[in-house]
Amino acid sequence: MLVSFADASLGPLKAPCSLYAARVWAMQQLQGVTENPGIEAEMLLAELLGKPRVYVLAHPEVALDVHPLEIYVSWIARRLSGEPLPYITGHVEFFGFEFSVSPAVLIPRPETEGLVEAALDWLATHPEATVVDVGAGSGCIAIALALRAPFVQIWATDISPDALVIARKNALHHGVEDRIHFLVGDLLEPLPVPPDLIVSNPPYVSEAEWPALPLSVRQEPPVALLGGRAGLDVIRRLLVQAVSRLRPEGCVLVEIGETQGSAVRTLACELFPGAQMAVLPDLAGKDRILRLALRYRGGSQPGNSRSRNRGA
Numbered sequence: 247m248l249v250s251f252a253d254a255s256l257g258p259l260k261a262p263c264s265l266y267a268a269r270v271w272a273m274q275q276l277q278g279v280t281e282n283p284g285i286e287a288e289m290l291l292a293e294l295l296g297k298p299r300v301y302v303l304a305h306p307e308v309a310l311d312v313h314p315l316e317i318y319v320s321w322i323a324r325r326l327s328g329e330p331l332p333y334i335t336g337h338v339e340f341f342g343f344e345f346s347v348s349p350a351v352l353i354p355r356p357e358t359e360g361l362v363e364a365a366l367d368w369l370a371t372h373p374e375a376t377v378v379d380v381g382a383g384s385g386c387i388a389i390a391l392a393l394r395a396p397f398v399q400i401w402a403t404d405i406s407p408d409a410l411v412i413a414r415k416n417a418l419h420h421g422v423e424d425r426i427h428f429l430v431g432d433l434l435e436p437l438p439v440p441p442d443l444i445v446s447n448p449p450y451v452s453e454a455e456w457p458a459l460p461l462s463v464r465q466e467p468p469v470a471l472l473g474g475r476a477g478l479d480v481i482r483r484l485l486v487q488a489v490s491r492l493r494p495e496g497c498v499l500v501e502i503g504e505t506q507g508s509a510v511r512t513l514a515c516e517l518f519p520g521a522q523m524a525v526l527p528d529l530a531g532k533d534r535i536l537r538l539a540l541r542y543r544g545g546s547q548p549g550n551s552r553s554r555n556r557g558a
C-alpha cells in the first residue's frame with residue numbers, strides 16, 4: 247500500500263517498508279535540517295518501535311506497516327518544519343536521567359550538565375544545604391541534584407506555571423516529588439527561606455543573537471531564552487536579589503553565554519566584593535558558569551544582610 251503525504255517532497259514510501267529504507271529516506275529528507283540526519287532518523291524509528299536505537303541498526307530488515315509508517319512520515323514533516331526532535335518524542339536524556347519535555351519548557355542541554363557537576367562539587371562539602379534552582383524549566387537540574395545529593399533541601403522556582411507542570415511530572419517520575427518544593431514566581435522572590443546554594447540556568451540570549459539562532463531553537467519558549475538587549479538582564483536581577491538572600495558562606499552557580507564571562511564577573515564583583523569568583527569553562531573550553539562563593543567571617547545571624555555579604 248502507498249502512504250501518501252501532502253508534501254510531495256516527503257514521499258511516498260511504500261508499506262511494508264524496511265527500517266533500512268525508512269532510515270535512508272529520512273536521512274535524505276533531513277539533510278538540510280540537522281547535522282545528524284542518520285542519528286535523528288534512528289531515534290525516531292526507535293521511538294516509533296519503543297526500542298533502543300541500536301535495535302534499528304541491528305534489524306534493518308524489520309518492516310513498518312501502514313500506520314507506523316504514517317506516524318513516522320508525520321514526525322519527519324514536523325522535524326522539517328523546524329520542530330525540535332525532543333518535542334516530537336516528548337523526552338530527552340540529561341545527566342543520565344530521562345526527562346519529559348514539551349513546548350512549555352527549554353530542552354535541557356548537555357552543557358548544563360556542567361552546572362549540575364559544579365553544584366554537586368560544592369554540595370560534597372555541604373551535604374545538608376538548602377538549594378534553589380532558579381528557572382527550573384523541566385526540573386532537570388533540581389531533579390538531578392535531588393537524585394545525586396540525597397540530604398539537600400531543594401526549592402525550584404520558575405516564572406512559567408506551565409513549565410512547573412512538566413517539572414512536577416518529572417519529579418514524580420523520578421520519585422523525588424517530596425524532596426523538591428516548586429514555586430511559581432520571579433527568580434528568588436517566592437523563596438521562603440534563605441538558600442545556601444543558588445543554581446540557575448537563566449535566559450541569557452541577547453536580542454542580537456536571537457534572529458541568528460536555528461529555527462528549532464526559536465521554537466523553544468522565548469521566556470526561557472531571551473535575556474534582554476545584551477542577554478544579561480535576568481542574570482543581573484538574579485545576582486541583585488541574591489545579595490540580600492544568600493546565606494553566609496553560600497554559593498551561586500549561574501550558567502552564562504560564552505561571550506558573557508567578563509561582563510558577568512565584573513557585575514558579580516561589584517555586588518559581592520570579597521567573594522571568591524571564578525568563570526568556569528565548559529567541555530569545549532568556552533566560558534559557561536559563574537561561580538561565586540561567599541567567605542563568612544562570622545558575627546551575624548545567617549540570612550539577609552547586604553553589608554555582611556559585601557564585606558565577606
Ligand SMILES: C[S@@+](CC[C@H](N)C(=O)[O-])C[C@H]1O[C@@H](n2cnc3c(N)ncnc32)[C@H](O)[C@@H]1O
Nearest residue numbers: 352354381382383404405406432433447448470
Ligand atoms: C534557560 S531555561 C532553563 C530551564 C532548565 N533549568 C534547564 O536548564 O534546562 C530558563 C528558565 O527560566 C525561566 N524564567 C525566565 N524568567 C524567569 C524569572 N524572572 N523568574 C523565574 N524563572 C524565570 C523560564 O521560564 C525557563 O524555564
